[in-house]
Amino acid sequence: MKIVIFGNMGYVGPGLISRLRSTYPTATLIGYDTGFFASCLTDVDYLPERKLDRQYFGDIRNVPENIMQGADAVINLAAISNDPMGTKFEEVTLDVNHRSGIALAKRAKELGVKSFVFASSCSVYGAASDAPKTEDSTLNPLTAYARSKVMSEQDLEPLADQDFKVTCLRFGTACGMSPRLRLDLVLNDFVACALTSKHITILSDGTPWRPLINVKDMARAMEWAIGRPASFGNFLAVNTGAEKWNYQVKDLAEAVASVIPDVKVSLNKEAFAPDKRSFRVNFSLYKKLAPDYQPEYDLVTTIKELTSGLEAMNFNDLQFRDSKLIRLKVLTSLQQKNELNSELRWQNQQQSEPIAI
Ligand SMILES: NC(=O)c1ccc[n+]([C@@H]2O[C@H](COP(=O)([O-])OP(=O)(O)OC[C@H]3O[C@@H](n4cnc5c(N)ncnc54)[C@H](O)[C@@H]3O)[C@@H](O)[C@H]2O)c1
Numbered sequence: 001m002k003i004v005i006f007g008n009m010g011y012v013g014p015g016l017i018s019r020l021r022s023t024y025p026t027a028t029l030i031g032y033d034t035g036f037f038a039s040c041l042t043d044v045d046y047l048p049e050r051k052l053d054r055q056y057f058g059d060i061r062n063v064p065e066n067i068m069q070g071a072d073a074v075i076n077l078a079a080i081s082n083d084p085m086g087t088k089f090e091e092v093t094l095d096v097n098h099r100s101g102i103a104l105a106k107r108a109k110e111l112g113v114k115s116f117v118f119a120s121s122c123s124v125y126g127a128a129s130d131a132p133k134t135e136d137s138t139l140n141p142l143t144a145y146a147r148s149k150v151m152s153e154q155d156l157e158p159l160a161d162q163d164f165k166v167t168c169l170r171f172g173t174a175c176g177m178s179p180r181l182r183l184d185l186v187l188n189d190f191v192a193c194a195l196t197s198k199h200i201t202i203l204s205d206g207t208p209w210r211p212l213i214n215v216k217d218m219a220r221a222m223e224w225a226i227g228r229p230a231s232f233g234n235f236l237a238v239n240t241g242a243e244k245w246n247y248q249v250k251d252l253a254e255a256v257a258s259v260i261p262d263v264k265v266s267l268n269k270e271a272f273a274p275d276k277r278s279f280r281v282n283f284s285l286y287k288k289l290a291p292d293y294q295p296e297y298d299l300v301t302t303i304k305e306l307t308s309g310l311e312a313m314n315f316n317d318l319q320f321r322d323s324k325l326i327r328l329k330v331l332t333s334l335q336q337k338n339e340l341n342s343e344l345r346w347q348n349q350q351q352s353e354p355i356a357i
Contacts, residue, residue, distance in 0.1 A: 001027035006079030009033035014048030014179040019219040021051040032056040043312040044179045058354025060100045073115040073226040074108045085144030097148035101143045102155045109164045117225040120168040125279045143276035154166040160235035167225035168237040172211030177309035183325040189308040194260040206250030208278035214243040224293040242295040246280045259303045
């Protein structure tokens with residue numbers, strides 16, 4: 001068994017590596033990442049990449065053929081991974097997330113990879129206040145990031161055949177602790193606010209619906225996708241999560257306040273840039289296809305885990321939204337220091353071949 005994971009050095013990747021290593025102790029696990037957030041580690045005892053057989057540092061816009069040679073499965077997590085980054089770096093977002101992801105899939109297919117897993121997103125549904133979205137619902141991407149996911153799915157579908165199984169997992173917003181924690185995700189942000197200022201301000205009237213998934217349950221879903229039966233279709237796009245994880249934003253804030261003492265929750269209906277996304281998602285297909293891989297975490301356990309993880313980091317940064325725990329801040333800071341150019345490529349990188357460790 002050989003599995004190659006692109007974009008493994010972010011928030012989701014470390015939990016995925018850990019999960020795959022325990023399920024497939026003798027598999028060859030390879031990581032490939034440009035390393036934007038490599039140094040954004042939390043309170044860890046060892047590098048998450050230690051559980052890989054090899055880590056390549058390289059750009060998905062330039063993937064050498066031999067990395068996927070002989071691989072059974074490829075998982076693509078590499079992305080400019082949220083709306084604020086997608087707005088600031090729109091062209092790069094489409095290039096990395098869509099064009100390069102499709103080129104990667106084509107090469108994987110040519111090399112005989114049997115299973116290709118793509119980390120898609122429920123944000124493909126955009127703003128919609130009516131019934132929970134099923135996989136057949138109309139897609140309504142509101143941002144460059146969401147468009148990049150829709151276009152990727154659309155261009156992956158014709159590549160799928162009986163020898164090249166493609167699974168697009170439409171995840172809700174991730175949450176929970178990770179060796180490369182992000183605080184630019186709604187629940188993680190609320191817990192960080194509660195711990196630092198004892199005050200959560202919701203930038204809306206609190207009613208928008210937001211499906212969430214614990215980052216470790218994402219890893220389990222990807223493990224399922226690698227080995228899922230071909231009878232579910234050569235191409236499968238599936239909402240990945242659970243009905244109980246459809247929450248309104250105000251419920252998330254109140255749940256945090258119920259776990260962490262003395263936290264005040266307030267609404268800012270006049271917010272300068274309110275988040276327009278609101279959608280509920282129907283997860284019944286995933287429940288039917290993957291009964292043994294249903295999300296195990298619940299909201300309160302996730303909040304407690306985040307709280308103890310942040311406490312172990314001695315976290316008390318009131319300005320955390322300007323810190324290395326926010327993906328956009330890391331990229332703009334690397335640009336200001338002239339380490340990344342306008343296309344988010346490392347400056348002065350002489351070699352086009354990736355570095356392997
Ligand atoms: N976090 C969420 O809420 C969420 C929800 C749904 C889907 N997803 C998807 O899951 C995937 C992983 O998300 P994450 O939260 O770990 O994001 P992240 O930003 O923490 O990690 C993304 C990784 O991709 C790498 N990357 C970016 N551009 C690259 C390039 N040009 N070449 C090589 N590597 C590159 C980064 O260095 C980073 O390690 C993404 O595709 C994201 O869109 C995430």
